[in-house]
Amino acid sequence: LVNAAGLTSRGSLLDTTPELFDQHIAINLKAPFFAMQAAVADMTARKAPGTIVNIGSNCAHGGPPYLAPYSAAKAGLAGLTRNAAHAHRFDRIRINTLNIGWTATEGEDAVQRAFHDAGDDWLQQAAERQPMGKLGQPDEIADFVVFLLSDRSGVVTGSVIDWDQNVLGALD
Template identity: 35%
Template sequence: MTSRTAIVTGAARGIGASVALRLAREGHAVAVLDLTEEMCAATVDAIRADGGRALAIGADVGDEAAVAAAFDVIEQQLGAPTILVNNAGIIRDNLLFKMATADWDAVMNVHLRGAFLVSRAAQAHMTRAGFGRIVNMSSSSALGNRGQANYAAAKAGIQGFTKTLAIELGRFGITVNSIGPGWIQTEMTAATAERIGVPFEEMLTQWAGQIPVGRVGQPEDIAHAVSFFVSEQAGFVSGQVLYVAGGPLD
């Protein structure tokens, strides 16, 4: 596999950190991007301890100027990026009648505006290289989930964004796909358990009982899927939404 420069947003922890580690182990130089460089330190240290090459980048993906500055640093220190994983995300869960406008806007800003800004910046490097891989993180919540009108709408939007970019960018050797994780054991899902007042271990047991394979997912399960989508061998797979959920989803 050709060694390339990859960017993983929201890579300080959870799914993003696991994806960053996986890509580094496959020989790619990885820009670990999150809100601050300090937040990225643990992921970068883990990659370097494993013999990989990584760079901590602090940037708000919803801030156009911050994204542009981040890309300048990445290109100078790691090289032109041709792999992008748009994983940055937040939750601001509530029922619709309780949801603050600010919480709606915050979720849209990170998930949709962030994916747009980072993808737009990345495609310039990819089109020049004649090769690119973009993986956008959606969610099973895109199909609808109580208390997540903002998050579900944003993740459904990610899927439409993915399919459109696949149409626009395919002629340049760029594939664009989306992954929809199901129940994955992360700090974000722990926050969901806290929101609804259920102990996290109890919730994990409940989830596992509803999943055909009999367990909840781990961040590494998502990293495996990303590894396939960004590979050179996946050049004829584009515009797809893959639910990694331990069973079929409608």
Template identity: 40%
Template sequence: MTGIDVAGKTVLVTGGSQGIGGAIADRFAQFGARVVIVDVNEAGAEKAANMAAAGQEAHFVRCDVSRADDIQALAAEVQAKAGTVQVLVNNAGIFPRADLLRTEEAFWDRIMDINLKGAYLMSQAFVPGMIEQGTGCIVNIGSTHASMGSPDAMAYAVSKGGIVTLTRNLAKGLAHHGIRVNCVQPGWVASEGETERIRATGVNPDEQYAEVGARLPLGRMQTGEDIADSVLFLASSLSRQVTGQILTVDGGLSLR
């Protein structure tokens, strides 16, 4: 068994400056991967610099994944800085809340552009390089909202349902090129973004995390590191016969 064999590979993580994406970037770097952090958040530059100072190879490229011209420029810069991408992690996403009657067209479009169109555009940009090298891996970050639904997260849930469909279609279409495509569906993750959202409602995030975690079958909230470990598995040869699959990492939240 070859194990976690990502050392020396170029791994691109969208939304990699913090939260789940930040944890994914850290985990791959810890296993010797060459990490490219892609984000609109300039904090990614500081994160990459800190990783480099720790002896890890990391680069930051600013990019709005909802814009095709940004991604074209990104592809050229990544090739120059880090070479051909072997692992693409489509993690960038936003999760504002609104039910059907409060969901305006611009709100809907913005969520779809980042959460779903971004994954499609990124895949379209980097798959040709994977085809040329005869191997590659894409891991899309979905959400349990895709199957469970939530009245105040309708557009977000629909965008993540689209990620599931995109994953299965890409997996079927790219398998003969040696490219595997899978999806990780996190449950409720105690990330920076979620903490800020909860705090803005006047609730203590730590208290809410403890309360919700205690109700989960496995007894605690998920962390970014929990999701990162699952992504690492799907990107390694430990999952060499796994493609088109949806791996739910939610502490048992979705058990019936």
């Protein structure tokens, strides 16, 4: 199972409505919870090992002020990953989360234009400010997810992996 759905609409601590908060929890936390529940129930009923990868976000560590409900929900997903991985490790079900950093997608382009008044050159400007000179690429993420789903990732379970070019906690 790969839980990859996500909602990234904007809201700060002060302007997020209960409805917006509930939307983020529903898409970014509740849906993965119940998808995992169904998958784990099936795997355990069949006594079959399995693998689950949740797509998280580096915003789970805090995130920008305008992503408060998103950050809260993704932080919950990281905790859920560890909880479920611990609970089902002897069922041979591996559960991990990949916390994605800034990635060049069509959705990100739409968000940058809608919420941040970005022009046609926003991606080039953003890439130039990144340590590796680019934003993450969807195919790179897909390759990493396939690795986590495969037997090549070994016994890894309960891990929340930061897939990003910026180092958490490091400051210049």
